[in-house]
Amino acid sequence: MTPLQDATTSKPPKYPDPEAPITLPKQRASLSDLPYRKSNPSLSTLFASTASLSGSRPGSGTATPTASAIPGSVFSPGSRQNGTQSPVGFVQGISDESRSLIQRAFVPHVAVLASESAEEILRAKGFEGGFLQLLRPFGEAVPGKVTIRDSVGVNRSWEDFGVRFVFPTDGLEVPSVTERNAEGSTGTANGQRDSGKPLSSTTRPSLRTGGDVQQIEEVVDRHLQYSEFQSPEMMDYLNHKNTNPQAENSSSPFYTLYLRRLLSGLPLSPHETFSHPTAYVVAISSRDKDAVDKLNQLYARTEIGDLRLPQWVGQQVMRYYVLIHEEEHADTARSHQLFETMKRFYGLNCHLLRLKSNRCIPSDDDSVPLPTCEWISAGEELAEIQKHETADDITDPTPYLFDSDVTAIRSFIRELVAQSLVPHMERMVHQWNEQVLARRRGLSGRFMSLSKRWTPFGGRNSSSPIPMSNSNYDSLQGFYGPDAPEATMRKLADYCFMLRDYKLAFSTYEILRTDFNNDKAWRHYAGASEMAAISTLMSTQPIYSKTQIENIDVWLEAASYSYTDRGRSATPFYALRTLALGVELLRLRGSSAADDAARWVSRILELNLVGPVGRALFTERAGACYAVRTGTGSMRLGSRRRKAALWSVMAAEQWVRLEKSLQAEKCLDNALQLYKITSETDDGESIKAPFEKMQSFIDELRQRILTSRLANRGFNEQEEQVEQQRLAVEEVSETLDKSPKAHRKSLLGAAAPPIDVGPLSPSLARTREREEEKKDDQFE
Amino acid sequence: MSYYFCIIGTKDNPLFEHEFGTSRSGGDGVSRFSQSDRSLNPFIIHSSLDIVEEVQWGPSSTSGSAPMYLKHIDKYAHNYISCWITGGNVKFLLLTRPSDAALPGAVGGGAGGVRGSLAGGRGGMLQGTYNPTSPATEEAVKNFFFDVYDAWVKTIMNPFYGLDDRVTSPVFRQRVATAAKKYL
Structure with missing residues (x-):
């Protein structure tokens, strides 16, 4: 590899010159860049879509996020950009990004429960995670504006309102319960993803539970690593349109990612109720015989069955009933009849969701990939990354959907949120405001709290852990009763x-x-x-x-x-x-x-x-x-x-x-x-x-x-010499990297041994190509 | 405790730098900065100029008179900065770093840091006994600054000294060292 060494020695970068951006000497940018782009596309979209969400609000509807629609702030290292940026610019352009991030982080949680037959239909469509997996990404941005009336009676419309679809016991840190459920009904979250892919940190009770700082660090580190190994020129070429100064004022995408993961998957806890479910969505399919019975049965699981939440989670939740209708297989008339029955029993909180039962493949005409979730917990994202890394290029694990299905789901979610969930929450706020808060605020309430404070044996004078009779706090278990x-x-x-x-x-x-x-x-x-x-x-x-x-x-x-x-x-x-x-x-x-x-x-x-x-x-x-x-x-x-x-x-x-x-x-x-x-x-x-x-x-x-x-580019002379010797005896074999950087190298596609002679035989031509690829990697 | 003393000219350029340790309570007068501390000290001093200027030009807290001694003005991690400002807009800045024994978790980062946090660590709160605003500390620093100012005025009266030149006089350095030994 003499040309390589020559290049670095003959053109030494000038360190003391503050002008010079720190880039490695560039030898050539040629067509041989091209094979590099293909290195595991599914993985790169995974990283791209999460890391670069920084400034962009999700579009409120039709557009599904794809790799091309990404502001490329991460991958353009942007010494140029920074060069033109004046410190004054910061102030005028403080973006509202964090505020909207927080707004979108604290949203109602909706627990999803589906019957076995409903899950079966979705598994046949390629959704291993069942109904929940299908709904999750769509819940993050409710299409259209959602109007909320506040306590004073003023209506305000929000573009970026969303809900979080969860499994009832998500966020609950009780390992045994979660595992059993995951394997039993929704099938998958843990069992399947963990197999063969040991998480580098300790195995978590539930992947969808966030709140682990260490895992957040790990995820961000993976993203950083990935961006580190991206060739900057490459990405500039791909999305050079996006390298506009607009991205400068926003924070580093990795910081945003850190915040986002910090706010994702809030654990269930007695001291705050953000992650307590505000509603249950109970789904059955047209295959179920006795609809009403099935629905009651499912719901009972959350009240007395295995999905029962701890005592401190209030049970005043809304229920929403969904009938999944298979377009091809099921009888429309029967489904409608079923749906009518449901309506009669449960009132307006019902929805008939029509889905095609065939599995959609990417080559279909109107296929749409399932959007990626923005708000997944760090543990889940780690698992996702690992899954994509191990998957090969051809079988992209992202499931696809028909366009009509997407429309159906969107309208379902819109109806659920705008017509049922938000009014329900408004009603509850109104009710509690009148019944509890007003009383507490009024004269007697103040008197109550005063008397509580000044009773001779109660309140602050007491050092005994036994709760006072007039305090509602159970200090032994550390929560207030739900009532x-x-x-x-x-x-x-x-x-x-x-x-x-x-x-x-x-x-x-x-x-x-x-x-x-x-x-x-x-x-x-x-x-x-x-x-x-x-x-x-x-x-x-x-x-x-x-x-x-x-x-x-x-x-x-x-x-x-x-x-x-x-x-x-x-x-x-x-x-x-x-x-x-x-x-x-x-x-x-x-x-x-x-x-x-x-x-x-x-x-x-x-x-x-x-x-x-x-x-x-x-x-x-x-x-x-x-x-x-x-x-x-x-x-x-x-x-x-x-x-x-x-x-x-x-x-x-x-x-x-x-x-x-x-x-x-x-x-x-x-x-x-x-x-x-x-x-x-x-x-x-x-x-x-x-x-x-x-x-x-x-x-x-x-x-x-x-x-x-x-060092990151793998520029290591000794290694190369060893490789060269190996090549001399024609042992072109896959070398297993033992270094911890193994997976980094696989990203670069740089495991091929270098040779300097031209392709002598067709069999070597391929190696030659890979070597070209490597050279370029090293120089960009 | 280690000290880093720096005189800053009107264009934010250093005119004089001196490093020393405490001579109180059995100290040997040698600074205990590590190599990385040593390279960071100028950055910290330089950054505190922001605060100095704010205090210098901002609304006066003392009615009428403009004090030369601005006391403790800034802090970065465990480095405390005191300031004296002369009539010629030259700033004396003294960076004080309490001894490492009083700084738990100063290394930071790594697994140790995480573990510390999981234990509910409040490492940052145990800053030893050093209190930059205690009257005794303030008085000692003030006396030190006063002696240095005395020497400074005598030094810059040298007709060959130009504005914002570096001070290289060994006599001046000696006097600063003496003042440091005497008060800090």
């Missing part, structure tokens, strides 16, 4: 939050905070404080009063403290969630709150809530927070330019340590931009950093980035 006013109020507040009525939500959380504090229900207290802060910040009106700003500080502090410290049950996940959301929302508030945001970021780092990947991401984020703050006047007084630069350098350093050269380069470029040492003076000399030591540190960083990039 306790506190539990109802929490539910009311969460419903309001999900319906985006932040005002009522906030005032309810505020009341709950004091109640929980008096009861010493620390986790509940933390939860209420968290949501009080977040719901204040979520409302769009500006916060002027100083007390309010201080309050937010106090709430965040209380939440993070109670989540991490109080009692035996430390839950760093929730603390991280609180702080991360707080940071994002504060950052949106612009310059005055940016300092606070950055302070909370450093709190996250201090508390060690995140692993190495998260640490680098949050360090980067701190820089972004400071960058939001620009000064006033011509002197830019009060700007945080130098702070932002410091944090960017720190982030770059951490990325280098994690061998993520792309990210490191991005951060470093950003820092240089802020230090204003990217430009040149008039006489062509590069401007140096103000301190010599700073300059040398930056140079060293650039050197390390380059080294790690070379």
